[in-house]
Amino acid sequence: MASNLKKCPYGEQCYRKNPIHFGEFSHPHLDTIYANGLDSKTNKYVIPDELFMSAELIETQLKLLEKLFPKPSGSKSSKETTSTDGNSLKDGIRLDSGSPKPDSVKQSKSPMASTSSKCASPNSCKPSSTSVDDSSKFSKKPKITKNIKDYIPVVLEKGHAAEKIASAAPYNLFLTAITDSKRTHHEPLTITFQEILDESLGEIESSVQINFMVEIGWLLGHYYFAGIMGTPLLILYGDETPELLNISKTHPEVTAIKVNMPTPFATSHAKVMLFGYTDGDMRVVISTANLYEDDWHNRTQGIWISPKLTALPNDGDTTAGESPTNFRQDLMLYLVEYKIAKLQSWIARIRKTDFSAINVFFIGSTPGGFREGPRGYPWGHARVGELLQKHCAPMEARVPVICQSSSIGSLGPNIHTWIQHDFLSSLRKHSGPPGLSHFPPFKMIYPSFSNVKSSHDDLFGGGCLPYGSNTNDKQPWLRGHLFQWCSKQRHRSQAMPHIKTYTRMKLEDQSIYWFMLTSANLSKAAWGAFNKNVNISPCLRIMNYEAGVLFLPKFVIGEDTFPLGHVRDGIPSFPLPYDVPLTPYAPDDKPFLMDYLHQ
Template structure:
């Protein structure tokens, strides 16, 4: 059996992983433990993590069977084919399993058969051992219906019980719920993908054998070889033009057996921590039926042009495996979608005659100029993200000249003298993180560093605490990213963006201001979001804030208002605190 490449740093909590890889440090501790499950864990290890891994070993290799299991491993036999997955590396066991729990490609010996029967019983009982928040199946379609007209959700928080039954809380299992349709194939486009954890969800959703296309950004050794073990999984790492660029998009396509499909745009990576105690946002499209065969090429478009913008975005990847999905999107009816698609793609981009600016903050400016109701200049631009880029020596350098200058746009006729609105940035303070469900480790999703922060001391004057008491998420650190303008006096929201894009030039773009040529917007990353504009969602100029208005539900902001500015002794959480 191969030694786990992560060695003592292995954080896996996936039973399948332990059937493929050995862990000398765990084996040593497990061997010395007694039958009651008492272990002497060296101080250098995380006791909680090691205890979790040892408990999994107990379930998979009971003390009475350790010798027998070790012999089986030496002879090439591995963990039973349908052991469930929680987090970690996928293995060849997946190529031998299907959602019904029967072996499909290898013959099992007597020991394998008896062990398989045991593990199948374990699977049926213990989904909660692998997925922290489990909601009864079959109810997601009604939940989505009740979330209209916004279709915006937040991930359920493991350690915040009220969120488990909150109307707008969601789990990954619910997104895959059969009430939304019988899934025949899926696409997952994301930055970080723990394929074992993801396939665990597919297993419990009964779709493990269905074709899955994964486009990922972060390096993942497990994904390089997944097709050997899971032929129905195609994994492609997105190639980036520069070393510092990131394929940061978080989007999924669900294809259903009746020919329809669905689009989900999210802020969550596909690994356990992001769906555990972190605040994430998701937008889920209505079901998008297939168009008639003889439909016109332009048929099935939404008022917001979502379908065209999505296809133009996907073409930018230049990945042939996406072509069937682009064709499927073209032949689907997107007319029920009421939000705008907002993307960023790497490169230099100039304004076009038809679509205006195609990507980044300039694209948002084009849409706001056309469709946003006039907004008083005193209304601030509110930004909120899980990381902050290098923004310049002062607030004017990029925030005002580029970013806020785009986000202040509205449909007021050109020519009126306008002021620069205030800029406010919601970002967790040190106190927010230290008081989180996971303590200081709650800051693991907030990669803002001291080197960058030291170069922009002016930013502190604009920082706001993370508070989400109304949604029971104050202690669930935000990996969500959102941008908006709202008026507390008349309780209205003018527009709202949910996106994968953090507050950075790489994500949103920076203008190359050469006076001799048309300004070029330089973008480094792939990002995707949605823009909620009232005229297209509710037919009004603003969304209600806080309370329903004339039968229109209040817009679900992820945080509490009014905002809470940093106190003089507050400081933003920096990733360096985790390493010091």
């Protein structure tokens, strides 16, 4: 084993089965078993009695150690050599281990705080197979064989991403591949991070990654294997990540900027990618996944990928090329809210790009207090409500609003406090007559304890579900509105959902009225809350940066509703990430709480 690796923060409880993790962290209990070798009688590793319950997992992890650190036979392993500065080199990727951080969630600092899972520390990543400057500490290093499958669990053949995205029209909505669900690997609507970088989509000259959590070694490893290592990369990140503070010293092409928030309880939680191509075109990607290994491993994530957007002529009218949904204008206004100078060139590029092929609405949240203006409310649930009132087909009040997210905020002592007073007041709107004051049924998909226990990673599968007992105990009414996570049709029932979606659908008619994919969890911090002072004009207060897309049938397929579960007049069924009808909690079910991981 490489002696310079940091110890895994999970210790004997480590559940990982990904080679990248074992290339970055040591596991003394595994090292001991591995060093002792195979039992001469059984030809198996001898696993101590106290670890017997994890024997199957440990055997899998030991197989990874065999592959990554083959035992020496008179010379150093071809899989590992050592650089002059003591850092290990695996297949040409440098792994400069920083201080480990537990792969647990960032606990909520206040009831308004939106939370997300937290991972082991990011690591710097750099190829050593080519001649580089002495200052990089990698000059005069021999070429080392590189195998992408040693770093990325699900690898699909290159060159086919463009046809996959073209075939996904008109929705362009994907779920990430699940490592332990092989049936997901080759589904038409499954995507991997490597495919997003695939050269068939265009030759990337520069890119922006806006995200909450960024594991820099994992991210740059993907860029390296995609052949775009060294292209300008701007990273805006939300979580405290010391490894990104000085990344430009080792990677001059990378500019990493921590997004400053107005309060300690706010979160820069959006997940947005911008890609600029050498031919002047660009592409926008909106996702629910953080940029680190675990989120692209055994968790269900959603990704919307725009068509390739062509550059407008240099002498063309910059007012041309807007989408029917005003996506370009809303995206530019959103990026302006970050108040980061490095985004200005990208905002200018967007302004000079034809967005007319985009058929969804951009839905954002930005920190601050907002009153209704000429364009209505610009962000949060109030913005969604205004779009629904203008463009959503009329429907009966009994059509439920179905919410699904990976965390739940403090919603108040009863359903009226915020869910009905604010959130459903917006999401129940449509273009028909207001009707009676009845609220639609509220249904919430959130994994139960049994869902997580049966996941690919057992209870550790709940590491992306930061809902705690402190919040849950204050809102017992929510239990009556909860439904299981079930995704048999998409082969993801055992892949816990970090995806966030909101929709209204009528199962009797097999119709969906609208659908939303977003980074925003069900919380006031993400969606906003109106002030309760009736003596002043309403002010919507939002804490987080969030980003999503709203699918309205009128703009996507030219009809009132999306077909559900069947092809209608040549229009494919909308690709829901979960099964319908929904599966209610059993009488003895309980929502999964993060506390279960610390017991």
